[in-house]
Amino acid sequence: MQSTDLHPPGFKRAVVIGGGVAGLLSARVLSEHFEQVTLLERDSLPKGPEARKGVPQARHVHALLEAGREALEQLFPGLVQELCAEGAEPGDMGRDSAWFHAGAWKARFVSDIRTVLCTRAFLEWKVRGRVATLPGVTLRPECSVKALLADPSRTRVTGVLLEGPGGEEALEAELVVDASGRGSKGSRWLEELGYGRPDVEQVEIDLAYTSCFFERPSSLPDWKVLVVYPRAPEGWRTGVISCVEGGRWLVSLGGYFGHHAPTDAEGFLAFAGSLARPELHDALRGARPLSAPVTHRIPSSRWLHYERMARWPEGFILLGDAVCALNPIYAQGLTVISKGTDLLARMLSAQARATPATRQGFARRFQRELARVLAMPWWMSTTMDLQYPQARGRRPPGLGLVQRGFTLMLDLTSRNANACRRFYEVMHMRHGLGGLLTPSLMASFIAYSIQSLFVPLERRANVTVCPPAPGGGHDTG
Ligand SMILES: Cc1cc2nc3c(=O)[nH]c(=O)nc-3n(C[C@H](O)[C@H](O)[C@H](O)COP(=O)(O)OP(=O)(O)OC[C@H]3O[C@@H](n4cnc5c(N)ncnc54)[C@H](O)[C@@H]3O)c2cc1C
Incomplete structure (x- = not known):
């Protein structure tokens, strides 16, 4: 990524809505281009690596793919080493994961495809710590965005209306980034400004993850991640054990179409025993649970096609799950976010060199380019899910x-x-x-x-x- 020391006119303040991974990476990228970046997060922000209300998925296994790991390292040099020094596990995808997928074990070999194994809460906490120290960046917890502000002609978003500890406040900005996750109100806000709503593409899968921490046993297996996935369309149940920081295993059991793992300890183990292979259940037998199982439901993979909208205001973009939330079993979400923020970085660098006239349409161009980034992961994930006759969604010819x-x-x-x-x-x-x-x-x-x-x-x-x-x-x- 290219750094620009100059802040051209119009690059004074950016506002980011949401302090999840998409919001934090956006703030990092924007900090190179705007004098001030204000990140607004609805939750209060924990002082440690704790899951919080606004990110319930953080209690479940999060694998970071190689491209995501590299992007993080580029944005925050030394971060991966720091994570590993504090308990995250480095992993080689081919050597360290034992993956039973679609009816067979994957080949095992030294792949040089490197991942980092830790909890999502730990990763977010470390990234947040780095972002908080960036010059010009302010993190404002307990601030919930209620609406977008616009100019009288409603062709440009000029800021946000927020509800914070001190009451309602209007905050002006040249660019507003909605990174508020799957629950984003972005489409409603655009409708309120007269832009209508985007097309929504969904593949309904009625998936749920149920997860629980275990103490890692003293005699360790030869994998760091054990994954048992079903063969579609016959099998509906998934299971993952991942080493995470704190000498723990995080175990997530997933089930499609209502086949959700129970949250009592006995039922959880019994569900593990019902997977296509016994190895995961065998590994848990005798392992000491450290937490009670918790469930998170994922009704569908969902893509809001903002890029197809007939009109688009200047000064407003969306990224992360606010645009496209994928089935998590392919572990692409965080990496896709990093691709989106990398796109933002490249487009902002180009924008900084542009004349005021050619800056017009930046937000619209960004949404269109982002759609190109999303197309491949969306295609991969939904093509697999649509093998299930129960999955409801558009089935293209062929x-x-x-x-x-x-x-x-x-x-x-x-x-x-x-x-x-x-x-x-x-x-x-x-x-x-x-x-x-x-x-x-x-x-x-x-x-x-x-x-x-x-x-x-x-x-x-x-x-x-x-x-x-x-x-x-x-x-x-
Ligand atoms: C069970 C599960 C397992 C997953 N496993 C993986 C995995 O293995 N690998 C992977 O890469 N991805 C995985 N994912 C996907 C990944 O979690 C998401 O892609 C990613 O967390 C989305 O990040 P985000 O920042 O876009 O949204 P979020 O993490 O949802 O963050 C949105 C933030 O915005 C805040 N917010 C919301 N509304 C407002 C508002 N009005 N004002 C201010 N703040 C607001 C919220 O409090 C929250 O902090 C998984 C997802 C699930 C559900």
């Missing part, structure tokens, strides 16, 4: 064929380390989907597809044994 190809590609990732590496690189957003189109991978894919016509899955799949980590072990981080 979807069945694409799903068949995708499932074969997933099968291949269990048999072929090269295919698995490529899949991880795409999943971790090192490459777009084109990363799967290498000649050698295509050759393996075609050979495997032909085999699949003649050999039943049970005879093709490595479904019984979790492959060991290559030279693995917990201490190799």
Whole structure:
């Protein structure tokens, strides 16, 4: 990212709505371009790594994909090292995760695709600490935004109306960023200004995560993350154990279409025992729970298509879950946010060099460019979910064929380390989907597809044994 010391006219104050990861990363990016950045957060902000009311998902497993880890490190140099020094676990995706996916274990190998394992609350707390020290940035907790302010012609958003500890207040800004998460009122605020509402695309999955901390046992397995995912459309239950800071395991059990894990300790374990593989339940047997299980429901993956709206005001953008909230089982949310804030950084740098005339339409261009960033993760996540007949959402023509190809590609990732590496690189957003189109991978894919016509899955799949980590072990981080 390029730093601009100059604050051109019109770059005086930016306001960010929401102090989650999208809001914090936005504030970091804006701090290079605006004299003042005010971040407004409805909650009071905890002094430590605690989950809070406005971010209920923070109590559940959060994996940070490689591109997200790199973006964080670029924005906050030394952050990843600091996280790990204080208990987060560095992980190599290929070596340290044991992943049973779509009916088979993924290949295990040293992938050099690096992740960091910690709780979402710990990550947010550390990032917030960094943002709080940035010159020009003010964090204002207990401030809830109620409406957007606009100029008389309503063509430009000029600030926000907030309710804070001192009562109602109008706060002016040249740019307002709505990063207030899935519950964002952004579409209602735009409607109040006469812009109408965006198209909403949804895939209804009625998913819930139920999660609980456990003490990590003294004798450690050869994985840092154990994941058991179902094969769609027959299987509906998921489970993840992830090492997190504090010598703990965070365990999240998920279920689609109402198959939600119970919140009592016995029911939680019984649900773990009902997964497609016994390893997760076996790992928990005898492990000491450190908290009571809590549940979070995710009714749908949802994308608000602001980029398609007929008109758009200057001075207002949205990003993060406020625009697109994905099914969390693919762990893309935080990384997609980092891609969005990277886009914002690049566009602001270009804007700083532009003439006042060419600055017009910045907000609208941002929403359109953001939609391009969102398209691939949305496609990946919803294509998989729409394999379930119960999933309600738009099924484009040819979807069945694409799903068949995708499932074969997933099968291949269990048999072929090269295919698995490529899949991880795409999943971790090192490459777009084109990363799967290498000649050698295509050759393996075609050979495997032909085999699949003649050999039943049970005879093709490595479904019984979790492959060991290559030279693995917990201490190799
Ligand atoms: C169960 C679950 C598991 C997940 N696992 C993963 C994972 O493994 N990996 C991954 O990358 N992603 C995961 N995600 C997705 C990830 O949590 C989200 O993409 C991400 O947290 C969204 O961040 P955000 O900042 O956009 O919104 P949020 O984190 O929801 O933050 C919004 C903030 O805005 C504040 N706010 C709301 N309204 C106002 C207002 N009017 N005024 C002021 N403040 C306001 C809220 O209090 C909150 O602090 C998961 C999600 C869920 C639900």
